[in-house]
Structure formats: C-alpha cells, structure tokens
Amino acid sequence: xxxxxxxxxxxxxxxxxxxxxxxxxxxxxxxxxxxxxxxxxxxxxxxxxxxxxxxxxxxxxxxxxxxxxxxxxxxxxxxxxxxxxxxxxxxxxxxxxxxxxxxxxxxxxxxxxxxxxxxxxxxxxxxxxxxxxxxxxxxxxxxxxxxxxxxxxxxxxxxxxxxxxxxxxxxxxxxxxxxxxxxxxxxxxxxxxxxxxxxxxxxxxxxxxxx
Amino acid sequence: xxxxxxxxxxxxxxxxxxxxxxxxxxxxxxxxxxxxxxxxxxxxxxxxxxxxxxxxxxxxxxxxxxxxxxxxxxxxxxxxxxxxxxxxxxxxxxxxxxxxxxxxxxxxxxxxxxxxxxxxxxxxxxxxxxxxxxxxxxxxxxxxxxxxxxxxxxxxxxxxxxxxxxxxxxxxxxxx
Numbered sequence: 001x002x003x004x005x006x007x008x009x010x011x012x013x014x015x016x017x018x019x020x021x022x023x024x025x026x027x028x029x030x031x032x033x034x035x036x037x038x039x040x041x042x043x044x045x046x047x048x049x050x051x052x053x054x055x056x057x058x059x060x061x062x063x064x065x066x067x068x069x070x071x072x073x074x075x076x077x078x079x080x081x082x083x084x085x086x087x088x089x090x091x092x093x094x095x096x097x098x099x100x101x102x103x104x105x106x107x108x109x110x111x112x113x114x115x116x117x118x119x120x121x122x123x124x125x126x127x128x129x130x131x132x133x134x135x136x137x138x139x140x141x142x143x144x145x146x147x148x149x150x151x152x153x154x155x156x157x158x159x160x161x162x163x164x165x166x167x168x169x170x171x172x173x174x175x176x177x178x179x180x181x182x183x184x185x186x187x188x189x190x191x192x193x194x195x196x197x198x199x200x201x202x203x204x205x206x207x208x209x210x211x
Numbered sequence: 212x213x214x215x216x217x218x219x220x221x222x223x224x225x226x227x228x229x230x231x232x233x234x235x236x237x238x239x240x241x242x243x244x245x246x247x248x249x250x251x252x253x254x255x256x257x258x259x260x261x262x263x264x265x266x267x268x269x270x271x272x273x274x275x276x277x278x279x280x281x282x283x284x285x286x287x288x289x290x291x292x293x294x295x296x297x298x299x300x301x302x303x304x305x306x307x308x309x310x311x312x313x314x315x316x317x318x319x320x321x322x323x324x325x326x327x328x329x330x331x332x333x334x335x336x337x338x339x340x341x342x343x344x345x346x347x348x349x350x351x352x353x354x355x356x357x358x359x360x361x362x363x364x365x366x367x368x369x370x371x372x373x374x375x376x377x378x379x380x381x382x383x384x385x386x387x
Contacts, residue, residue, distance in 0.1 A: 055258045059274070060242050060250055062221060064384050080257075085384045086225050086238070088256040101236035101256070103227050119259075161278060162259075182258065186275055190258030 024142035024149050033141045033148060034132045040175030041128055047072040047176070049197040051080070058187040070194060072127050077208035091210055092120055098210040107210060118159060126168055126180055137166070146172045161185070174199070212317050212328055215337040216298040218360035219243050224378035226253065231373050237261065239378060241361075249297055250274075264290065268299050292367050292376070295326050295342045296352050314338065350374075 027033060048071050055064040068082040082088040091098040097108040097120065111117060118136065125131035132139045136159055137152040148170040154160045162184065169179035176197065182190045219241040228235040237255040244250055248267045254260040263274040271290050280286075294300055300321050309316035310332075317328040327341040327348065341348035349371045356363035358380075365378040 053258065055238075055254065057240065057252055059263075060221075060240065060244075060252065062240060062242060062385075064223060064238060064240070066256070066384070082256055085381045086256065088236070090257065101227070102225060103236065104234045106234060184260065186260075186263070188260065 021142050021144075021149055021151075024144040027141050027143050027148075030132075030139065030141045033150075034139075037132060037148075037150075037170065037175050038130065041130070043200075044072075044128075044174075044176060045074045045200050046203045047127065047194075047197060047199055048201050048203060049194045052193045052195065053082075054191045054193075056189045056191070058189070071203055071207050073203050073205075073208060074128060076124050076128065078124065078127065079207050091208055092124065093208045093210050095120075096210045119162075122159070122166065126166065127177060131166075131168065143172075147178070148172060212298070212301055215328065215330075216301065217296070217354060217357070217362055219249060219297075220359070220361070222361045223381045223384050224365070225381050226379075227377040229373070229375050235261075238381070249299070251293055262289070264293070266290075266293065266297055266299055268302055288369075288374070291324060291342060292350060292352065294321075295340050295350075296354060296365060296367070298328070300326050 049069070051068055051070045053066045053068075055066075057063070066082050066086065067084045068080060068088075070081075071079040076092070076094055078090075078092045080090045087102050089098075089100040095109060095111050095117070099106045099108070121134070122131070122136070125134050131137070131152060132141075132150060134152075136156060137154055139153075140151045142149040142151065150168040150170060152166045152168070154163050154165070164183040164185050167179075167181040167183070168177050169181075170176070171178050176199065178194055178197070180192045184190075221240065221242040224239045224241070226237050226239040228237075235255075237253055239251065239253045242250050242252075244265075248265050250263065250265050252260065252263045260275060260277065261280055262276045265272040265274055271294075273286060276286065300319050303319050303321055305320045307318050309318060313332045315330045315332060315334055317330065319326040319328075323344060325343060325345055327343075329338050329341065330336060331338065337354075340352040340354070341350065342352075343349045350367060350369040352365070352367045354362035354365050361380070363380045365376075367376040369375065
C-alpha cells in the first residue's frame, strides 16, 4: 500500500512539473549540470547581443515591450541600453551602477544599498553562470529538446518579496543563457530574450566605464 | 467639469520623478478596468515595480507597494495627487465655483482637502488643477494635449516641498 501511495505521489509530482513547464522534465543530476554550466560559462569572456524585454502585467492584461542592446564582459561588467520605445542606459561594473534616463544620469554604489546589491549580484550571476551556486537561491533544473531550464527560487525574505522565481533558459549547445524570466509574487513577469548573440568578440572597456 | 475628465483606456507614460534631491525614472501605466476602476502601475525601465494602485470614485486600494515606498504619507500624497488628475472626486457634495482674476475655480471639497479645477471665464479650457486647503494650494497639476481622451503630458508640482512628477505619453509599446 505504501508503495502505491508513493507511486501515486510521484505521478502527481510529475504531472505538476509537467503542467508547470510544458515539455520540460526535471533532471536528477543537477550537480552535473552545474559543473558543465559553470565550466562553459567560464569560457564565455564577452557577450554582445540584442534583447527584447516584455513586461507582463497580469491583472491589467497589458504587456510593455522594449528593445535594446546588451554587452557583457567577464568578470562582472554589463551594459544594457534600451533604445525603444524609450532611452535608458544601465551600466553595472563591479559594485558600481550607472543609470542614464531621458533626463538625468545617476551613479549608485550597490554597496550602499543592500537591495541593489542583491539585484545586481542576481543579474550578474544569471549572465556569468554562477547563478546556480548562489546561496540566495535554491535551484531545480529541467530539460527539453535543445534547452535546459534552470528555476531559481529565492531563499531570503527580501528577494522573496520581489521574485517568486527566476527562470533561465540555457542552450544545450554552448550553455549560454538565451532567456531570463523574472516571476513576481503578484503573477507579473518580466522576460528578457537575448537575440543575435555573439560570444567572445572583442569589447572595449570604454563600453563599461563609469567615470 | 465632466467635459475635462480624462478617459484612460490604457496609456503608458515615460515618467520622471524628482523628490527632495533624488531622481527616479520609469514607466507608468494608467488603465481603466472592466469594473470601471482605474489602475495606476509604476515600474522602472527594467521592469522593477514600485507601486500598483486602484482608484474608484469612492475608494482606493494598494495592490502593491515596494517596501521602501510603503509609508503612509507617501501613499496618501500619491493617492490625492492622482485623484486630482483622474478627476474622480467630481461627485462630492458641497461643490462651488469661485471667480478670481477672470478665472473660474471649480471647487470640490473632500474632507479637509479641496480639489480646484481652474478654467477660463467661459469654462472652455481647463488651465490647471490644484489641491490644498481652503486658503492655499499645496500642489498644482496640468494635463495637456489630449488625444482620444487621454493627455499627452501630465505634470504634478508640489509647492510645500520639493516633489514633482512629469509624465510624457509613449504611444507604441506593445508590438514586437
């Protein structure tokens, strides 16, 4: 009887997982994925890409789509430049953040703001491959066809108030992140799709300079 | 006064906020819901949400507010400022009109607050909006260049402390 219950439980869990990420199945050896992901990420020294960001407001049934360009340079420099339908530039370089909107520019030290520091670290971890080892999250990894899906669930209260989970779509071919989904507790979601990606091209430091 | 009331189906605004020396930018969406309430959601450009408020003609609801903004005074100020601009306090009792310097002050008391809608002498143009007590305004707002019932530009300026909000409409934001 106990076995039947256990099998039923497994089936139910499998159904839940299936419903959650259609087509994906949970992989049992997440440690193996982690090692491969981290090793492959180490080989990515730069990324140059376009991105499409979609902000879905679930209760309002509205979607805001914005586009721009993205640059990453190992170890921890990111430049995100929104060009449509508004102008917005964000550079993260180590613990420094620079933001330029249509009116003003702002420099923030991530260290001065615990929340910014956490968001900053989370974002950087997502692109540089260390996300799965970040103690701020627990991770489950799923696979389907030519992609993995890494589901990161925040552990601490601060991050939990912002994200229900963050899902990374990772290409099996080169272990690069092709999509980031940030699910908020309210059901709203922000998705960033990276398209026209070029890896390991030479990027001038000036792109990431914060003076 | 109803003729000047904005009708927000859905409008997205590029938003600039200056508050006591700090600057914040983002995207603000105003939408009329099927139940005729109005939702105002403000997030930054990267999608990080600051607040989500719901307004009806006699009620107000906080659906979400970012922890560091979750202060009674902040929410109250934002609620009243947006109520003035949304013009959803027009059904209040005790309405009266003052005439001064060939302008009409359409006045809508709301408890201790007074919402003023200031027009030219023939009530053809809404020149500005004000909120305050009976003797002096604490903030002024404008809504201009209406297209399909929705203003292209909205400005909110407080006179008693350094706080201003500027909204400029973004028209094409939903297609890929």
